[in-house]
Amino acid sequence: MANEYRAWRVSAHILLGLLSLACLLPFVLLIMSSVTDPSDIVNKGYTFFPSSFSLTAYEYLLDNSEMIFRAYGITALTTVLGTSASLMITSMLAYPLSRRDLPGGMVIAFIVFFTLLFNGGLVPTYMVYTQMFDIKNTLFAQLVPWLLMNGFNVLLMRAFFMNSIPTPVIESASIDGAGEFKIYSTIVLPLSLPIMATVGLFQGLAYWNDWNNGLVFVTDANLFNLQNVLNKIMSDIEFLSSNSGMGSGGAAAALPSETFRMAIAVIGIVPILIAYPFFQKYFVKGLTIGAVKG
Secondary structure (H helix, E strand, O other): OHHHHHHHHHHHHHHHHHHHHHHHHHHHHHHHHHOEOHHHHHHHOOOOOOOOEOOHHHHHHHHOHHHHHHHHHHHHHHHHHHHHHHHHHHHHHHHHHHOOOOOOHHHHHHHHHHHHHOOOOHHHHHHHHHHHOOOOOOOHHHHOOOOOOOHHHHHHHHHHHHHHOOHHHHHHHHHOOOOHHHHHHHHHOHHHHHHHHHHHHHHHHHHHHOOHHHHHHOOOHHHOOHHHHHHHHHHHHHHHHOOHHHOOOOHHHHOOHHHHHHHHHHHHHHHHHHHHHHHHHHHHHHHHOOOOOO
């Protein structure tokens, strides 16, 4: 029995190791491709073992470092502010909807669900945000549209509150004289760290990777986030490369269009990879904290 158990553990570790390696290989290929000589990619394709290396793509990015650093700051600011505000608004809507004694709760829940199925379309949405709320070319254009509150996250939190927050605990606090906001802040939120961490992670990634809001609502280059700046630089390279007037031997031939695509992905994803280990312990802690002791 001991030998069978040991063999099973070894097999399980080998399998998990192979799966982990399969998850890491795309990132390795991404980084190696970003430092490969552009001519090698054109002639031989992408490989883990390039015959020659080049930092041309990163040198090109370095020439635009001021714009990129500013975009990093805007992206980081909108990610922190947007995620924090989104968690607060989402949880403050989801908690009342989880209470079965809320008057009109089913109607409000249906309205939230309705937003998952239908929307007003791009043109009406653009007109509302630019003409009624006047957020075009402001920081709010990166925060509010489509991202500040998501109907799916509201329903996800609502289901968690209904299934994981003990009703007797809420009733006991109410009998002791605690108001609704007191119950929400001192009982519900501490018991909801798992869903808060999960939704916060989803929202943070959504804000960090968002490019659509900047594309639609921002025309001032000084307010571009990281994704919009990288997309603009990539578009400039593609335009120059496809300009027939430059010829094959002109400056366009020296532009690292293929490796630059990979360098863009590295620039966009590396900060998340660096930051995630520091937040992982809070995410894992949120999965185990909040248990109700009987």
